[in-house]
Amino acid sequence: xxxxxxxxxxxxxxxxxxxxxxxxxxxxxxxxxxxxxxxxxxxxxxxxxxxxxxxxxxxxxxxxxxxxxxxxxxxxxxxxxxxxxxxxxxxxxxxxxxxxxxxxxxxxxxxxxxxxxxxxxxxxxxxxxxxxxxxxxxxxxxxxxxxxxxxxxxxxxxxxxxxxxxxxxxxxxxxxxxxxxxxxxxxxxxxxxxxxxxxxxxxxxxxxxxxxxxxxxxxxxxxxxxxxxxxxxxxxxxxxxxxxxxxxxxxxxxxxxxxxxxxxxxxxxxxxxxxxxxxxxxxxxxxxxxxxxxxxxxxxxxxxxxxxxxxxxxxxxxxxxxxxxxxxxxxxxxxxxxxxxxxxxxxxxxxxxxxxxxxxxxxxxxxxxxxxxxxxxxxxxxxxxxxxxxxxxxxxxx
Numbered sequence: 001x002x003x004x005x006x007x008x009x010x011x012x013x014x015x016x017x018x019x020x021x022x023x024x025x026x027x028x029x030x031x032x033x034x035x036x037x038x039x040x041x042x043x044x045x046x047x048x049x050x051x052x053x054x055x056x057x058x059x060x061x062x063x064x065x066x067x068x069x070x071x072x073x074x075x076x077x078x079x080x081x082x083x084x085x086x087x088x089x090x091x092x093x094x095x096x097x098x099x100x101x102x103x104x105x106x107x108x109x110x111x112x113x114x115x116x117x118x119x120x121x122x123x124x125x126x127x128x129x130x131x132x133x134x135x136x137x138x139x140x141x142x143x144x145x146x147x148x149x150x151x152x153x154x155x156x157x158x159x160x161x162x163x164x165x166x167x168x169x170x171x172x173x174x175x176x177x178x179x180x181x182x183x184x185x186x187x188x189x190x191x192x193x194x195x196x197x198x199x200x201x202x203x204x205x206x207x208x209x210x211x212x213x214x215x216x217x218x219x220x221x222x223x224x225x226x227x228x229x230x231x232x233x234x235x236x237x238x239x240x241x242x243x244x245x246x247x248x249x250x251x252x253x254x255x256x257x258x259x260x261x262x263x264x265x266x267x268x269x270x271x272x273x274x275x276x277x278x279x280x281x282x283x284x285x286x287x288x289x290x291x292x293x294x295x296x297x298x299x300x301x302x303x304x305x306x307x308x309x310x311x312x313x314x315x316x317x318x319x320x321x322x323x324x325x326x327x328x329x330x331x332x333x334x335x336x337x338x339x340x341x342x343x344x345x346x347x348x349x350x351x352x353x354x355x356x357x358x359x360x361x362x363x364x365x366x367x368x369x370x371x372x373x374x375x376x377x378x379x380x381x382x383x384x385x386x387x388x389x390x391x392x393x394x395x396x397x398x
Contacts, residue, residue: 001041001044001045001048001092001093001132002045002048002081002082002084003016003017003042003045003046003049003080003081003082004081005041005045006038006041006042006045007038007230007234007235007237007238007260008038008230008231008234008235009037009038009042009227009228009230012042012225012227013042013045013080013081014080016042016046016049016225017049017055017078017079017080017081018078020049020050020055021055021078021079025203026222026223027195027198027202027203027204028195028198028203028204028206028221028222028223029203029204029205029206029222029223029224029225030181030206030207030208030214030219030222030223030224030225031043031205031206031207031208031225031227032208032209032211032224032225032226032227033207033209033226033227033228033229034209034227034229034258034259035135035209035259035261035262036133036135036229036230036256036258036259036260036261036262036263037227037228037229037230037258037259037260038132038133038227038230038260039207039208039209039227040128040132040133040179040207041132041133042227043177043179043205043207044092044095044128044132044177045081045082046205047092047097047100047175047177047203047205048082048088048089048092048093049079049081049082050171050173050175050203051088051089051092051097051099051100051170051171051172051173051175052079052082052083052086052088052089052092053083053086053087053088053089054079054082054083054086055079055082055083056171056172087170088170088171094125095124095125095128096125097170097171098169098170099168099169099170099171099173099174099175100175100177101160101163101164101174101175101176101177102117102121102124102176102177102178102179103117103152103156103160103176103177103178103179104117104120104124104139104150104152104178104179104180105136105139105140105150105151105152105179105180105183106119106120106143106150106151106152106156107140107143107145107148107149107150107151108148114153114154114155115151115153115155115156116153116155116156116159117152117156117159118159120143123142123143126142127139127142127143131261133260133261133264134261135209135261136150136180136183137369138261150183151183151185152178152180152181152183152184152185152187152188153185153187154187154190157184157187157188157190157191158190160176160178160191160194161190161191161194163176164176164194164198164199164202165194165199168201172201173201173202173203174199174201174202174203175202175203175204175205176202176203176204176205177205177207178204178205178206178207179207180207180208180209181206181207181208181214181215181218182208182209182210182213182214184214184215184218186215188215188217188218189215189217191218192217192218192221195218195221195222196221204222206218206222228258229257229258229259230258230259230260231258232250232253232254232258233253235249235252235253235256235258235260235263236249236250236252236253238260238263239252239253239263239267242267244267252266252267254317255313255314255317256313257317262313265306265309265310266310274310274311274314274315275314275341277299277300277311278311278314278315278318278341279341280296281296281300281382282348282385284296284382285382285385285386285389286348286386286389293379293382294379296378296382297375297378297379297382298375300374300378301374301375301377301378302374303374305368305369305371305374308368308374308378309365309368309369312361312364312365312368313365315357315361316358316361316362317338318338318341318342318345319345319354319357319358319361320358321338321339321342322342322343322345322346322354323351323354324342325339325342325343325346326346326351348389349388349389353388353389356388357385357388357389360381360384360385360388361381364377364378364381
């Protein structure tokens with residue numbers, strides 16, 4: 001993967017090559033970025049840059065003029081991306097380079113056989129090609145884990161130690177890319193000695209979303225590279241490049257809040273009428289009573305997990321627009337299709353109530369992600385929203 005193929009993150013796409021070329025590269029890095037920010041694609045592009053033969057001066061082009069020529073040797077120009085054409089780049093792009101190793105959460109594939117990442121290396125290569133901005137839920141569904149919990153196990157740690165103690169095959173560097181070290185239990189302490197005193201030219205790249213879930217013993221031994229959420233303009237540009245109409249892309253970018261995976265999900269579910277579903281829910285809560293509420297909960301619980309998350313995110317987005325209207329007034333830059341609903345939400349709830357609802361929606365999305373019973377979750381959420389706004393009831397008309 002090239003840096004140029006990654007959405008946004010221009011600062012990091014400049015800084016990371018400089019780390020290598022200025023000899024400021026730590027032997028262990030953590031790329032820390034929220035879901036959909038592109039932390040994994042950045043790690044893949046950086047690994048390809050590190051093994052690129054042109055970057056390392058091993059290609060004929062980088063080597064300069066012949067020793068027997070009249071032209072003096074010159075200092076190679078600083079590079080900002082891998083060449084993409086040398087054998088190392090081509091292998092890295094296909095995730096088959098023998099000196100780039102991968103570790104990621106997996107489940108048992110064969111009964112009685114401890115799971116390790118290499119059991120799923122074919123699926124991993126396919127998944128990265130199709131969903132480079134996917135999350136761990138997407139990955140576990142891709143390998144048919146169903147409701148099983150993925151893990152990076154003690155056996156996986158032993159495999160990592162074995163691989164990285166071997167000599168490199170082709171590149172100057174041996175690289176381990178570990179995706180989601182949050183799934184590394186205390187067994188991860190097996191890796192401490194290797195991280196602290198690695199073999200020569202060994203590079204660890206850990207790609208994480210939640211700093212608090214990483215073993216502190218590992219975190220303290222790594223250089224932190226913070227990957228920010230994407231700018232709305234970058235998400236919009238990427239969606240338009242993939243065929244989304246510009247106005248729709250701009251609105252989706254605003255709702256996705258820098259998460260490109262979420263933006264792709266919004267495009268996929270663009271035909272869903274979240275506006276009417278939300279209006280129906282709030283009317284059931286504030287006007288129509290328990291029978292309507294139960295009917296709505298039945299409807300919402302049958303949507304499926306991804307659509308449920310999309311709906312909760314849409315409500316959160318409208319609440320954010322309501323706050324923007326409250327603070328900036330009528331001149332707030334809000335799409336027309338959101339403005340009327342946002343104004344009505346401001347009549348329903350004050351700022352404190354809106355913040356309370358946002359917190360409940362965030363909690364609900366968290367539990368949806370973790371396979372909570374949908375009927376129980378949405379029923380409880382309905383009751384909570386009612387109690388938050390029961391003193392300020394208005395009818396949300398069509």
